[in-house]
Amino acid sequence: VLFNDTIRYNIAYGKANATEEDIVAAAKAARIHDFVVRLPEGYETKVGERGLKLSGGEKQRVGIARTLLKNPPILILDEATSALDTQTERSIQESLAEMGQGRSVITIAHRLSTIADADQILVLEEGRVVERGQHDELLEQGGVYAAMWQRQIMEGEDFASPIAELEGAKRVYTSTDLPPDHNWRYAPKV
Secondary structure, X not given: OOOOOEHHHHHHOOOOOOOHHHHHHHHHXXXXXXXXXXXXXXXXXXXXXXXXXXXXXXXXXXHHHHHHHHOOOEEEEEOOOOOOOHHHXXXXXXXXXXXXXXXEEEEEEOOHHHOOOOOEEEEEEOOEEEXXXXXXXXXXXXXXXXXXXXXXXXXXXXXXXXXXXXXXXXXXEEEOOOOOOOOXXXXXXO
16 A cells, blocks of 8 residues: 655655665665656655556555565565566565565465465465465476466466575465456366
8 A cells, every 4th residue: 555645755654764775775676766766756756645646566666665674574465566567576576585585475476477486385266275385296286276377378477487495584375266357267187
């Protein structure tokens, strides 16, 4: 959620005593800094009610910057990069992976490439966990996850390569059974 205030305020909301250096570092890690400094008012640009003056990807990056600045012990990401182009998403995923070091990260995702490197993937169907394991294990099982993976490949999903494991990072990812349009068409089990 973005507030009808400046980009600076919306990022700094994650940490009350944030310095200018902290805000800029978080914005750079979220890959929004270059965009912000090109704006006529820079970090003092008003974003409008709920960030109306920003695109979906720009809103997400401001929100990610706020989260990076806050530096929480548990990180919950719900479709955190869904409105981003693939190149920006890969770049931000690297920042999020670095941030995940030494903490638990729960990611809710429909784009399975964003969770392929997870320590553990939980697959939900109709509100129940129906599969659990790592990416390769779930593909070998040929169940719901494998069908979703195949479906995304058939639809031409641009898969980012999994992010290298970071020592000390404990990540648990959750994948739901419905894409954003809530209209899965399952591929047959092989």
